[in-house]
Amino acid sequence: MLNKILKDAVTVAIGGHIRPDGDCVGSCMGLYQYIKDNYKDKRADVYLEEIPDAYRCLKGTEEIRHEIPKDTEYDLFICLDCGDKDRLGFSVPLFERAKQTYCIDHHISNEGFAGDSYIVPDASSTSELIYDLMDEECISLDTATALYLGIVHDTGVFQYSCAAPSTFRAAAKLLEKGVDAPKLIQDTYYEKTYAQNQILGRTLLESILFMDKACIASYITKKTMDFYGVDVKDLDGIVSQLRTTKGVEVAIFMYELETNVYKVSLRSKERVDVSRIAKYFGGGGHKKAAGLTMRGTYYDVLNNLSEQIELQL
Numbered sequence: 107m108l109n110k111i112l113k114d115a116v117t118v119a120i121g122g123h124i125r126p127d128g129d130c131v132g133s134c135m136g137l138y139q140y141i142k143d144n145y146k147d148k149r150a151d152v153y154l155e156e157i158p159d160a161y162r163c164l165k166g167t168e169e170i171r172h173e174i175p176k177d178t179e180y181d182l183f184i185c186l187d188c189g190d191k192d193r194l195g196f197s198v199p200l201f202e203r204a205k206q207t208y209c210i211d212h213h214i215s216n217e218g219f220a221g222d223s224y225i226v227p228d229a230s231s232t233s234e235l236i237y238d239l240m241d242e243e244c245i246s247l248d249t250a251t252a253l254y255l256g257i258v259h260d261t262g263v264f265q266y267s268c269a270a271p272s273t274f275r276a277a278a279k280l281l282e283k284g285v286d287a288p289k290l291i292q293d294t295y296y297e298k299t300y301a302q303n304q305i306l307g308r309t310l311l312e313s314i315l316f317m318d319k320a321c322i323a324s325y326i327t328k329k330t331m332d333f334y335g336v337d338v339k340d341l342d343g344i345v346s347q348l349r350t351t352k353g354v355e356v357a358i359f360m361y362e363l364e365t366n367v368y369k370v371s372l373r374s375k376e377r378v379d380v381s382r383i384a385k386y387f388g389g390g391g392h393k394k395a396a397g398l399t400m401r402g403t404y405y406d407v408l409n410n411l412s413e414q415i416e417l418q419l
């Protein structure tokens with residue numbers, strides 16, 4: 107229960123992973139709003155990198171802090187949806203300075219780096235976990251909207267195998283709070299800018315099939331991103347689209363962080379545990395969705411990944 111987690115804290119920092127996604131933003135904003143609504147004697151602040159524009163519809167996102175204050179020490183740092191400490195990014199020093207730390211997460215690769223943690227690898231999303239820890243009666247429409255968004259994004263709109271009966275029950279309870287689900291899903295999940303669709307199209311066009319068509323891969327260089335006027339926040343959903351390809355077991359999408367350094371996203375359908383592959387190369391994630399950073403040319407990276415994928419096929 108959140109009461110217990112928050113018991114000894116007056117000041118609370120909430121942080122999530124770098125390049126925040128829907129579940130990260132949803133769980134952080136949901137918890138932030140919940141504390142504001144129900145614990146008038148406590149003070150909470152959210153620390154996240156710049157969030158995708160579409161998520162700005164959530165209450166309180168304009169209050170998100172992108173830099174840490176010097177010498178400030180929080181009673182409690184709660185990290186959400188973050189599988190390892192480094193993935194907190196700029197807020198790591200704040201985490202280290204906090205009197206207590208608590209991690210709520212659903213990454214199978216999470217080894218429990220915080221003082222205390224609540225990690226459920228089978229959970230659909232951190233947002234569902236946060237919902238479980240909340241007192242039903244104390245959830246406002248704004249909190250419900252944030253958590254609903256998080257669940258929607260990490261389940262691919264209730265489509266992935268991580269969406270369990272408990273996920274639908276949580277979603278139903280959140281809907282009862284008045285969440286405008288069709289609008290939220292359309293505006294934050296399906297709607298793409300023209301440039302986002304262009305970069306998606308380009309990536310699909312240039313994708314290659316290999317390993318007897320069991321794998322599909324594609325990548326984007328910095329130069330291409332500049333050409334279309336997009337940044338990394340515009341690339342969400344590309345790897346999922348690659349995975350929809352009939353017959354494919356693993357989808358690989360990479361974008362260039364700097365020369366010969368790639369951020370890699372992995373998705374699988376049935377047989378391959380991509381979290382193991384990601385972890386092998388220093389990343390992490392879930393069985394069917396994981397990520398990592400790798401050095402080398404596109405083809406070096408692809409070769410190294412292929413060796414590991416082959417071991418599981």
Ligand code: 5GP
Nearest residue numbers: 189371372389390391392395396397398399
């Ligand atoms: P994505 O491919 O969408 O960036 O990430 C897929 C999943 O893997 C997410 O749950 C994300 O948090 C996790 N993930 C992505 N990149 C990394 C990484 O470099 N390290 C770790 N530990 N997890 C990652």
Ligand code: MN
Nearest residue numbers: 129187232260
């Ligand atoms: Mn998540």
